[in-house]
Amino acid sequence: MEHIRAINDLVVRFANVNGTGSASANNMFAKAIFRMGIPVSPKNIFPSNIQGLPTWYEVRISEKGYLGRREGVDLMVCVNPQSMARDVESVKPGGYFVYDNTKKLHSEFIREDIHYIGIPMTAITMKHYSDPRQRQLFKNVIYVGALSALLDIEMDVLKGLIEGQFQRKQKLIAPNFKALELGESYVKEHFQYPLDIRLERRDNVGDQILIDGNTAVALGAVYGGATVAAWYPITPSTSIVGAFEKYANRLRKDPETGKSRYAIVQAEDELAAMGMVIGATWNGARAFTTTSGPGVSLMSEFLGLAYFAEIPAVLVNVQRGGPSTGMPTRTQQPDLISSAYASHGDTRHVLLFPSTPKECFDFTAQAFDLADRLQTPIILMSDLDLGMNDHVSPPFEWDDGRQYDLGKVLSAEDLENIEQFGRYLDVDGDGIPYRTIPGTHPTKGSFFTRGTSKDEYARYTENGAAYVRNVDRLLKKWETAKKHVPAPELYQQENSNDYGLIFFGTTTYAALEAMEVLGEKGIKLDALRLRAFPFNETVREFIADHKQVFVVEQNRDAQLRSILINELDLYPRQLIPILNYDGQPITADTIEQLILSHYPQEKKHDDIHQTQVPAS
Amino acid sequence: MEHIRAINDLVVRFANVNGTGSASANNMFAKAIFRMGIPVSPKNIFPSNIQGLPTWYEVRISEKGYLGRREGVDLMVCVNPQSMARDVESVKPGGYFVYDNTKKLHSEFIREDIHYIGIPMTAITMKHYSDPRQRQLFKNVIYVGALSALLDIEMDVLKGLIEGQFQRKQKLIAPNFKALELGESYVKEHFQYPLDIRLERRDNVGDQILIDGNTAVALGAVYGGATVAAWYPITPSTSIVGAFEKYANRLRKDPETGKSRYAIVQAEDELAAMGMVIGATWNGARAFTTTSGPGVSLMSEFLGLAYFAEIPAVLVNVQRGGPSTGMPTRTQQPDLISSAYASHGDTRHVLLFPSTPKECFDFTAQAFDLADRLQTPIILMSDLDLGMNDHVSPPFEWDDGRQYDLGKVLSAEDLENIEQFGRYLDVDGDGIPYRTIPGTHPTKGSFFTRGTSKDEYARYTENGAAYVRNVDRLLKKWETAKKHVPAPELYQQENSNDYGLIFFGTTTYAALEAMEVLGEKGIKLDALRLRAFPFNETVREFIADHKQVFVVEQNRDAQLRSILINELDLYPRQLIPILNYDGQPITADTIEQLILSHYPQEKKHDDIHQTQVPAS
Amino acid sequence: MTYIKPRFRHPELPKNKIGFAKADYEGAISTLCGGCGHDSISAAIVQACYELSIEPHKLAKLSGIGCSSKTPTYFLSNSHGFNAVHGRMPSIATGANMANRDLIYLGVSGDGDSASIGMGQFVHAIRRNVNMVYIVMNNGCYGLTKGQNSATADIGSLSKGGAVNHYPAIDLVGLALELGATFVGRSFSGDKTQLVPLIKAAMSHPGFALLDVVSPCVTFNNKPESTKSYDYVRAHLEATATIDFVPEKEEITVNYPKGKSAHVELHDGSIIHLHKLAPNWNPTDRYSAVNRLLEAKMKGEVLTGLLYIDPNSQDMHELENTIDQPLNTLREKELCPGSEALEKINASFR
Amino acid sequence: MTYIKPRFRHPELPKNKIGFAKADYEGAISTLCGGCGHDSISAAIVQACYELSIEPHKLAKLSGIGCSSKTPTYFLSNSHGFNAVHGRMPSIATGANMANRDLIYLGVSGDGDSASIGMGQFVHAIRRNVNMVYIVMNNGCYGLTKGQNSATADIGSLSKGGAVNHYPAIDLVGLALELGATFVGRSFSGDKTQLVPLIKAAMSHPGFALLDVVSPCVTFNNKPESTKSYDYVRAHLEATATIDFVPEKEEITVNYPKGKSAHVELHDGSIIHLHKLAPNWNPTDRYSAVNRLLEAKMKGEVLTGLLYIDPNSQDMHELENTIDQPLNTLREKELCPGSEALEKINASFR
Numbered sequence A, B: 001m002e003h004i005r006a007i008n009d010l011v012v013r014f015a016n017v018n019g020t021g022s023a024s025a026n027n028m029f030a031k032a033i034f035r036m037g038i039p040v041s042p043k044n045i046f047p048s049n050i051q052g053l054p055t056w057y058e059v060r061i062s063e064k065g066y067l068g069r070r071e072g073v074d075l076m077v078c079v080n081p082q083s084m085a086r087d088v089e090s091v092k093p094g095g096y097f098v099y100d101n102t103k104k105l106h107s108e109f110i111r112e113d114i115h116y117i118g119i120p121m122t123a124i125t126m127k128h129y130s131d132p133r134q135r136q137l138f139k140n141v142i143y144v145g146a147l148s149a150l151l152d153i154e155m156d157v158l159k160g161l162i163e164g165q166f167q168r169k170q171k172l173i174a175p176n177f178k179a180l181e182l183g184e185s186y187v188k189e190h191f192q193y194p195l196d197i198r199l200e201r202r203d204n205v206g207d208q209i210l211i212d213g214n215t216a217v218a219l220g221a222v223y224g225g226a227t228v229a230a231w232y233p234i235t236p237s238t239s240i241v242g243a244f245e246k247y248a249n250r251l252r253k254d255p256e257t258g259k260s261r262y263a264i265v266q267a268e269d270e271l272a273a274m275g276m277v278i279g280a281t282w283n284g285a286r287a288f289t290t291t292s293g294p295g296v297s298l299m300s301e302f303l304g305l306a307y308f309a310e311i312p313a314v315l316v317n318v319q320r321g322g323p324s325t326g327m328p329t330r331t332q333q334p335d336l337i338s339s340a341y342a343s344h345g346d347t348r349h350v351l352l353f354p355s356t357p358k359e360c361f362d363f364t365a366q367a368f369d370l371a372d373r374l375q376t377p378i379i380l381m382s383d384l385d386l387g388m389n390d391h392v393s394p395p396f397e398w399d400d401g402r403q404y405d406l407g408k409v410l411s412a413e414d415l416e417n418i419e420q421f422g423r424y425l426d427v428d429g430d431g432i433p434y435r436t437i438p439g440t441h442p443t444k445g446s447f448f449t450r451g452t453s454k455d456e457y458a459r460y461t462e463n464g465a466a467y468v469r470n471v472d473r474l475l476k477k478w479e480t481a482k483k484h485v486p487a488p489e490l491y492q493q494e495n496s497n498d499y500g501l502i503f504f505g506t507t508t509y510a511a512l513e514a515m516e517v518l519g520e521k522g523i524k525l526d527a528l529r530l531r532a533f534p535f536n537e538t539v540r541e542f543i544a545d546h547k548q549v550f551v552v553e554q555n556r557d558a559q560l561r562s563i564l565i566n567e568l569d570l571y572p573r574q575l576i577p578i579l580n581y582d583g584q585p586i587t588a589d590t591i592e593q594l595i596l597s598h599y600p601q602e603k604k605h606d607d608i609h610q611t612q613v614p615a616s
Numbered sequence C, D: 001m002t003y004i005k006p007r008f009r010h011p012e013l014p015k016n017k018i019g020f021a022k023a024d025y026e027g028a029i030s031t032l033c034g035g036c037g038h039d040s041i042s043a044a045i046v047q048a049c050y051e052l053s054i055e056p057h058k059l060a061k062l063s064g065i066g067c068s069s070k071t072p073t074y075f076l077s078n079s080h081g082f083n084a085v086h087g088r089m090p091s092i093a094t095g096a097n098m099a100n101r102d103l104i105y106l107g108v109s110g111d112g113d114s115a116s117i118g119m120g121q122f123v124h125a126i127r128r129n130v131n132m133v134y135i136v137m138n139n140g141c142y143g144l145t146k147g148q149n150s151a152t153a154d155i156g157s158l159s160k161g162g163a164v165n166h167y168p169a170i171d172l173v174g175l176a177l178e179l180g181a182t183f184v185g186r187s188f189s190g191d192k193t194q195l196v197p198l199i200k201a202a203m204s205h206p207g208f209a210l211l212d213v214v215s216p217c218v219t220f221n222n223k224p225e226s227t228k229s230y231d232y233v234r235a236h237l238e239a240t241a242t243i244d245f246v247p248e249k250e251e252i253t254v255n256y257p258k259g260k261s262a263h264v265e266l267h268d269g270s271i272i273h274l275h276k277l278a279p280n281w282n283p284t285d286r287y288s289a290v291n292r293l294l295e296a297k298m299k300g301e302v303l304t305g306l307l308y309i310d311p312n313s314q315d316m317h318e319l320e321n322t323i324d325q326p327l328n329t330l331r332e333k334e335l336c337p338g339s340e341a342l343e344k345i346n347a348s349f350r
């Protein structure tokens, strides 16, 4: 039988039942490898359910730092009989299948081309623990212990993690250690170890951190000065405000009174959440809300109000599989059009596309500056993969001299010195007017905010010319926005190929890997990573510089490609969609295959709409 | 001074105060001309207010049948002191200004280049009526009487209209006649009549009718078999359900019991209205709702559900000026993108673009067939101009042999003969699955409707491959839709020019006039009128056949142009936006000027986004 | 995972009046947490439909989104079901009812689904007296999104994430009475003797019948006074900050006579004080119902039973004078006025 | 068009404690119909703010969409105003209040805006006890969209279009009491002696203060029993099917003592039975308030006055323990934990 041999380059998958407490054990596994200096990329694949259904945890370990998803499992840990058939199948030939052999494995699960490692997890827990809940929980720790021997994970690192976790519950440390050791020693007694696929300490993560995007967003909001968070729970965005609360509670209490320097409102729905944000920002606070696709649809009337009345707002859209309720626990990037053009009438919104936790942190903090500067909603486009999975990320940084950019807000003193305040006057020629915060001045600067058409002095008007002046100024403001939003990242000093690659957000991980792999095959691509909408000149030039540009995204309708064509007046056939939308993060392999099918000339199909995505 | 001389080619404008009862008198004026066989096109220009603010009624009279708006008033009837300055100004040199000279006209309102005709309307009413409310109302009839002499409107026709209107209130006829005669005789005693601009009976309207689009939609719903109407009031859509109720009440009562063969629910908001429609159509009835932009934003979550769960729905969007509350009493076509791609995730919706009341009637009736056939929302895109103003229209027709197309619905018998019913199986290869209506069969055909991902048998699934099969089938259905929606109309036997013109909905009136005018100047254009989205091959070919195509629309962002580029993979620079978005219906003059500025070569600006619209 | 009923069974099961066995009213296997109150309510629905001899296909089951809203999958497989979007089931049910007045409409919702995002639609479905049964599986929290407090949570409740609820609970029963609901009842998920007859009564009521059913969430309900449960596990979860462990729990059942109180212990060790309306309670007096409810509230009791029924209830169709025949059965002949009428209409616009 | 106040005035107008004349509390000229009740309420707001010596810029006025929601333009020109979208003012006000607890928030809404599209937000603003005055200018119809019945319309009301309302009116006062509102009052637009003190009390209340103000729509209110008004005009409108005629009407005023009833004739000739709470009414007892309201309802009376006030009301900020200083005044120093803390956080993720 084939033997896979690999050091620090493998995919380990855990098959569990949700609600059985496997998450913390699995996290410990990934974190330990990370602490051994080896880049890891864990992914939760979980059902929309609380208890009793299959759930998977997949860890890609890659010394080279390839952190996108990869098909093909090298080692499967299966403790869920429900999913066993599928799980056996997903192991690569020559791979390993670790299972609970307290009961004998049914013959239908036996494949000739993979290795089986039976560990009597249930039997061990039955013997060593009496409380059924402890049995359940420690089963998970036992398999981690077993893996430490099988894969050569440093036991000290694992124990260090446990000590860290149970710092304030010391009495839980010993039983956890014991469980680890039970697993380890079972392996050592019964198998040759380590396996041919295994780990070795490296120094490949540097000072990086392992963190999920939602926590990063929450920290960005704390650092960016958000004081009001209004939200309604929805997967996969829910954990953001939880984390915001946790850190604000720790870092934002008034030291004297113990009172909060923030307010969190769990709204009655997404419409109300967005309304609260608008009310708070209108009143001069920094406020944000978090949601996913369905929430954006519900917020769409309010987004139009904020656009037209020019009220700052920060919205975090952690995208999930759509349309409608869709695939609530799967990842996609399917809300680009609905977010960019949310609401009726001529509207358009600024989008930010973070691709790492570091950018989640940075862009969230920046979003508040942008919202105040541009007086318009800023939508941070995260997704389930980025938001809910841990990612290796550069550490977060903050310049203590940094000042919040509150934009064009007039103080009482300013008002004294102004002849006539016009809320919607384009004083500076950049399309951005000045605003005042309620309560500023006893007799000057008050105005009426409304979603109806108005003149430069915020007075209601049905006059067509005044309306046109106002909406044309909004276009000018849109031009100004291009200068303020994060610029795209280029991956070459100079463009030097006919073919270009555009990606953004979580397509980045797989796209960079695909580029390297293709490069090794002699296919060189220039690349650009989008970080915001509206697009600036660099994007236009990058596309103009290439015969064909591949646009990688995770939705069916090639929405980013549409927006690029629309906004930059591009020739559509120049942009080739590279799509994956089955709810799993896109893989380098998918990108590579799709690019190859179009390279060097558009071979088979002329109609690029017919591009087929291989089932992945 | 200049004298305008014109027969059956003029613009008359009335300046009134809203709430003073001028509407019925003004309508009578337009209708009388229509009955004289002369095409007319009246437009209400009204404020978002109930009483006391300026309102205008503008009637374009055009023997040639040019029924778009035209700038420049030939005769102004001003009975509103508030707006007098503006009103005096809007008269063309050589035109006429009819006013109430009970009080002397202030000198600031005197222009040298127009003719003043003072009629002491208030004095006359004071003398002849005692009840203040009657005085108010009859003032309006008096000026119509005056106009009958000034413009040569046949008195018999006016009287006939009054008799018709007050058929069941006979005692109101005589006082109305008297008011007409008071106005007429004052003119005859004091002025030379008729004027040099005047009317002459023609036979240019044939069997056409004069009707507003909203009433036409309502009749389309009655004829199309709608039984459930759920709605929430919003200008300019409100009158549709009112008219539906009126006609249903007249034509849809059970003759024996007097009970209703329809149900109308005034919902608590737009979300609920759309939910009710979805519930009713899911249950096998034909249902519709009506709204305007803000309502579409609010319905967007539900539109995604209907798209993804494949539930028929008919939504009438009578567009108004956006964004947000915008210009609620002004017209635009600004909801194309928000309607076509409403909701998060990969969604797209069928749009129909009627341009006459006849098409409002036809397309509404057809919308129910399309919704049932395609099992998806059908959005009828009307606008304030089409919906709330009267238009000359071919009469409505109905083939009594016509059957409703209920689409692929399985009966109890069908279910008996089917091995296994799969709600989302693509049995026919057209992407359209079969459905069953609740209550059909005791043990077969039941299924679960949901907004989450599902397999062919409507079972919830998180399986990526099943998800992809399902959403790819929806794309196939989208292809099928192209064959079913109304085809575009071409205005030439064969394309024979380098330049093409695309228009739709209410841009049609002005576009056709502009074409003729340009044609007279030697500039010939081929033309295509869109009647639906998705676009079919004819549209693609039309564009491919032309070097440049002008796309006429009434919004800032050239939304139709964007959708065309997106969906047909067109080279953007081939499509030149011709835009007007000040809230007034676009004029032939605007179109002509903008086309000229781009013809024969794209002269000044390379960047078509910078196209400037002359204030109109 | 709870099995409402094992799938294998004896062929000679008892049948109801119309020849259906109870199994014919069951649904797919539940995927809710073991011991979840919602499953008990599903079982009561199955029992009630069986006893009432409802033809399964003459019932339509509708819900929103939430653990509670998943339950329609777990009962009545032969009925059409509609899982709407979050909080919007009432409008779907209203439209469905307009289209076909002949079916029985069974709406299932959660306290998040009804009292937060769905509040507007809930209120207006009551106001219209839409002929339907509306069951709220009320657990005081958002189960499916992992335990946030809902608007029916008691003051002081702790969510799993640790957030304290400072706001008064919305009492859906009190609200419905205030809004003029024509059928208002409350029960407890584990009290089959009370719940089954209440569901049957609700299904027989010609109008909107609200059943607010207290239904403990075994996973996320977390009263502050609760001390005894979770012990080791809770310590573990607090330390690791993951909330992915759900110990298996038993269904909570209770059985107590009318007019009496029962103190039921929930899974987290907290106690709920149920009080059943007396057997001689007159449910046709709205005034007394409001007062009795206020009284119980002041005593900290959860009053259960059929609080109010309007014997003269007229549903939306009656109020709107809709034709008896379901609207969805009408065709061209009944609906289309024809070309002659159209010609007259044309004439009126000339 | 109504002029709340002629624009020319004597220079030596009386001033209030902080040196403002009443004129300083006025707004733009109203564009509502002559005689509209809403204008009377605007005038009462001006009076109340003047008497309370409120600094105009320390008050923010918010509204939704409707004739009623237009009124903030017609009072307090020196205050910031926010005309939100339809039905969504409560959420805007909640957010604004979170941002700055130092301003007075005056929300104005209509019965359509609050009881239909805005029901969810209305309920939850009450539940959170957001510190604001919430005035519903309640005319039982949708004025701005031309007279459809609203959810507070009496059963049997006719809309201008002729539609009959078959559904029970939602009583916002009853609803607020049920939901635990901490300040609940009702009045009539034309009763300044009652309305002005009620507004003042509401502004002084630290929590959500609901004022349901009956405010006749002179143009579209159309009770079926009404016979005497509109005569010729109505016949005319019926015949022409256009509803564009609004005869000028006078403001309806009423003045009657506490504990007494007044029968007020509206513009359409119909009668409304007002009853003012007795002078010795104890407004701190929620139980009595609910009962007194039920009683009045059964008699067909519209009970006016301050029904209930919770003297221990704690607003959202108190419940959430927010810092006293308005959040919108905090800057980097108070908000940003700095790089050192961030380095510790980084370390916790290694």
Ligand SMILES: Cc1ncc(C[n+]2csc(CCOP(=O)(O)OP(=O)(O)O)c2C)c(N)n1
Pocket (backbone or CB within 6 Å): A232, A233, A234, A235, A270, A294, A295, A298, A325, C065, C066, C067, C068, C069, C085, C086, C109, C110, C111, C112, C113, C114, C137, C139, C141, C142, C143, C144, C145, C150
């Ligand atoms: C528009 C929208 N917002 C949020 C969600 C996420 N969500 C799903 S279920 C739920 C709450 C469910 O609570 P409840 O109705 O009480 O049901 P339970 O799970 O407690 O039975 C939420 C917020 C959603 N699906 N859709």
Ligand SMILES: Cc1ncc(C[n+]2csc(CCOP(=O)(O)OP(=O)(O)O)c2C)c(N)n1
Pocket (backbone or CB within 6 Å): B232, B233, B234, B235, B270, B294, B295, B298, B325, D065, D066, D067, D068, D069, D085, D086, D109, D110, D111, D112, D113, D114, D137, D139, D141, D142, D143, D144, D145, D150
């Ligand atoms: C989303 C949305 N739906 C509908 C409308 C249309 N609309 C404007 S005001 C109004 C009703 C106003 O009624 P109410 O709140 O009672 O105010 P009133 O005019 O009676 O004072 C409606 C339906 C709107 N502006 N926005």
Ligand code: SF4
Pocket (backbone or CB within 6 Å): A050, A051, C031, C032, C033, C035, C036, C037, C038, C067, C068, C139, C143, C144, C216, C217, C218, C219, C220
């Ligand atoms: S989370 Fe709570 S409500 Fe949801 S299934 Fe589990 S126990 Fe039931």
Ligand code: SF4
Pocket (backbone or CB within 6 Å): B050, B051, D031, D032, D033, D035, D036, D037, D038, D067, D068, D139, D143, D144, D216, D217, D218, D219, D220
């Ligand atoms: S329509 Fe009614 S509510 Fe609106 S301004 Fe006129 S009288 Fe007032």
Ligand SMILES: [Mg+2]
Pocket (backbone or CB within 6 Å): C066, C068, C110, C111, C112, C137, C138, C139, C140, C141, C142, C143, C150
């Ligand atoms: Mg719940």
Ligand SMILES: [Mg+2]
Pocket (backbone or CB within 6 Å): D066, D068, D110, D111, D112, D137, D138, D139, D140, D141, D142, D143, D150
């Ligand atoms: Mg109203």
